[in-house]
Amino acid sequence: MLPQQDRLLVRSLGSASVWTHDASCFNLLEASGYRTQAAVGVWGTTRFGNIQVGFEHPIEQVRLAREMGMFETERFIADCEAAFAADSSHKAIREVVARAMSEPATVLKSLGEPKRAGSQTLFHSDSLTILNVIWAPGMMVMPHNHRMWAVIGIYSGREDNVFWRRIPGEPNRIEAAGAKALCEKDTMPLGSDVIHSVINPIDRLTGAIHIYGGGDFFAAERSEWDSLTLDEHRHDRARTLRMFEQANARYEASLRTLDG
Structure with a gap:
C-alpha cells in the first residue's frame, strides 16, 4: 500500500x-x-x-x-442551458441556482475568492446570460430594469435590493415599492418588468450569480433612473463600467488605510 x-x-x-x-x-x-x-x-x-x-x-x-456535492462551473452552465431548453421561464433555472447556492462555500472555491468589484461573463448567448457579479463594500447601483427575467443567487456576502414602480401620470419617473435583503444561500427571481436598485451594505465584497433569460442581455435596450432625480434615461454601459472602477478605487483605498 x-x-x-x-x-x-x-x-x-x-x-x-x-x-x-x-x-x-x-x-x-x-x-x-x-x-x-x-x-x-x-x-x-x-x-x-x-x-x-x-x-x-x-x-x-x-x-x-x-x-461529492461540489460546484463545477462548466457543469453549472450545462445544467442552466438544459433547464432553459426545458422551460424558457425562470422557474427551472431558479431550481438549478438554488441547488448551487445551498452550498455557497463550494461555489466560492470554484469561482475563487472575490478580489475586486466587477462582472465576469460565465456564459452568453442571444437568449441566456450567466454572470459572476462582485459588489464592492458600500457599492450602490442606481435603479434599472433588464427587460427580461433574471435569477440572482448569493454565494458570499449580502445584496440588498430596492424595488421601484413607475408613477402613474409621470411615466419617466419612479417611486420605491419594496425591498428585499439577499444573504448567502438566498436565490431570487425577477420578472421582466421589474425595476430595482442594488446596494452591498456590508464591509466586504459580495459575490453573486446573476442569470438573465429571454433575450440578449448585452444587446437589449434598457433603462436606468438617475439616483438623485429618479428621472429615466437610457442605460449607459460605459457609465456602469466607470461605477465599478470607482467602487474599486474606494475599496482599495480603504484597504491601504487599514494596512497603514
Missing part, C-alpha cells in the same frame, strides 16, 4: 475510473466509497475547489461533482 500522501484514490464505474493525488480529500473520497488503487490512464484533469482530480472518461467529471 502506498503512503497516504501518495495514494491514488480510484472508483471504477463501468470501464472508467477517477483518481486524485490530493491527500487532503482522502477521507472524504473514501467515505464516499472510493478505494485506493494503482495509477490508471487519465483522460484529463480538473479542479473541484482545492481538489485535483483526473478522469479516464469525461462523464466521470460530472458524476464525481454530483456525488
Whole structure:
C-alpha cells in the first residue's frame, strides 16, 4: 500500500475510473466509497475547489461533482442551458441556482475568492446570460430594469435590493415599492418588468450569480433612473463600467488605510 500522501484514490464505474493525488480529500473520497488503487490512464484533469482530480472518461467529471456535492462551473452552465431548453421561464433555472447556492462555500472555491468589484461573463448567448457579479463594500447601483427575467443567487456576502414602480401620470419617473435583503444561500427571481436598485451594505465584497433569460442581455435596450432625480434615461454601459472602477478605487483605498 502506498503512503497516504501518495495514494491514488480510484472508483471504477463501468470501464472508467477517477483518481486524485490530493491527500487532503482522502477521507472524504473514501467515505464516499472510493478505494485506493494503482495509477490508471487519465483522460484529463480538473479542479473541484482545492481538489485535483483526473478522469479516464469525461462523464466521470460530472458524476464525481454530483456525488461529492461540489460546484463545477462548466457543469453549472450545462445544467442552466438544459433547464432553459426545458422551460424558457425562470422557474427551472431558479431550481438549478438554488441547488448551487445551498452550498455557497463550494461555489466560492470554484469561482475563487472575490478580489475586486466587477462582472465576469460565465456564459452568453442571444437568449441566456450567466454572470459572476462582485459588489464592492458600500457599492450602490442606481435603479434599472433588464427587460427580461433574471435569477440572482448569493454565494458570499449580502445584496440588498430596492424595488421601484413607475408613477402613474409621470411615466419617466419612479417611486420605491419594496425591498428585499439577499444573504448567502438566498436565490431570487425577477420578472421582466421589474425595476430595482442594488446596494452591498456590508464591509466586504459580495459575490453573486446573476442569470438573465429571454433575450440578449448585452444587446437589449434598457433603462436606468438617475439616483438623485429618479428621472429615466437610457442605460449607459460605459457609465456602469466607470461605477465599478470607482467602487474599486474606494475599496482599495480603504484597504491601504487599514494596512497603514
